[in-house]
Amino acid sequence: MSQETFEIRAISGHAGSVPGAGVRREFEVCKLIDTTTCIGCKACEVACLEWNGLTFSETSFDNSYQTMPETAWNYWNLIKFNEHEREDGSVTLLMRKDQCMHCEEPGCLKACPADGAIVQYVNGIVDFQQANCIGCGYCITGCPFNIPKFSPTARKVFKCTLCNDRVTQGLEPACIKSCPTGCLHFGTKPEMKELAENRAAQLREVSGFANAGVYDPSGVGGTHVIYVLHDASNPEAYGGLPKDPHIPWTVRLWKSPLKWIGNLAMAGGLIGLAVHYLRFGPKTEEPEEHPKEPSQSKQP
């Protein structure tokens, strides 16, 4: 499945066709995160920093195990720790590895005005090309998962690449490689979906998690990072995982109907002015000289 990483399916801010759509057999990759077997060891956080060679940043303490409040431009992989009170009053620690979800319909890519700054490969990986990024930050608004982060030094936006450099070489992403419990899996989307559904069924039938399920939100066309949750009816409890994520409606309105209405209005306005000029031409200073004979003021 490595070749798909070279083939591009969608390009931000791009006029005309894209090179890779429909060219090859398309294997879509997927990362599966089983939150029920995560132990919060943060090996994935370290592996991400190491493989991507990211600069070190300060951690913060907020009465939890969490490294920092949210992902950062140089910290793409963050386990969110959430103390969750069950209905019976007992408390559990929900741990969710947060990173780019690699949406099938990426809001970042839709919002981006810069040609080639965000690409989606045919294998589903959504990747930022910082050389083409203009630093406008529209992707930050397009994303329903709070993932793209602006670097004040580079003045560009960064996020998880799903280690597409590793995937290109037939390797699994660094976070997957480092996981000691096997809660992280990587493969094709159908394989991972099947594995996730089987695990969710096991949790429901054997382990007593009646609401266990798979998080693969349809509002963004599905994602190439999916979760198994103990309680799929309440993803918000896992550090603000949105229950029904969508690209913000204003971004959709702006990028589809408004764009066409605006273009038609501008083109129509230009045509209208040209037609007006042909029909009526410039105003003359003469008519006021004959205020009593308005009919002679202008001959069409």
Place this chain on the structure above:
Amino acid sequence: MNDQARLLPNGRILRYVFIERLMHWTAAISYVYLLLTGLAFWSPWLFWIATVLGGATISREIHPWIGLLFVAATIWMYQVWADQMKETALDDQWWHALPHYIKNEDALVPKVGRFNAGQKSLFWGFFWCGLLLLVSGLVLWFPQEIPWSWRYLRIGAVIVHPVAALLTIALFMIHLYMGLAIEGGALHSIVQGDVSQSWARAFHRLWYERVLGESAPKQ
């Protein structure tokens, strides 16, 4: 009306004093830059405009600063022109005669003062859209500084900014067309400041009469 219009020794009328011309062109040049770079970000088909203007990254960096300049010019205009742009009873009549105005049947259009109702609308349209563009633009300038819990600011700004910009584009197209193609002498007046007496009489009769001190009604 506190404009400084006066009859010049050569028989022409000074319509726009230097300070009015200066602020007009400050606004005009900054607006054109904002329009061109804005259009580049608006559509992939127009992205090349940013390339021509020095690159899209530079355009993104400079656009907000020029936006501040435009807002400054707009506030300046407000201070100088707001009084003269207030709606008067005559404006209603002018709007009713708009079809005649469009068809160049100017003899059927009511006499107007220094600015007709259309010009006043242009002024207020740019003023209010300018404020919307400023507020939404400040959010879009620093989206990374908006915390996640305040994200609806960003989500609102991405739609307010292009809608307000499109409204100004409509105003701008009409303004440019009127000034360059329809009213001969208008461009000269905003560059050099003066108009001919016949121009003033034809398009701004009440203002013309006041400038000439013809306060008494005509026989």
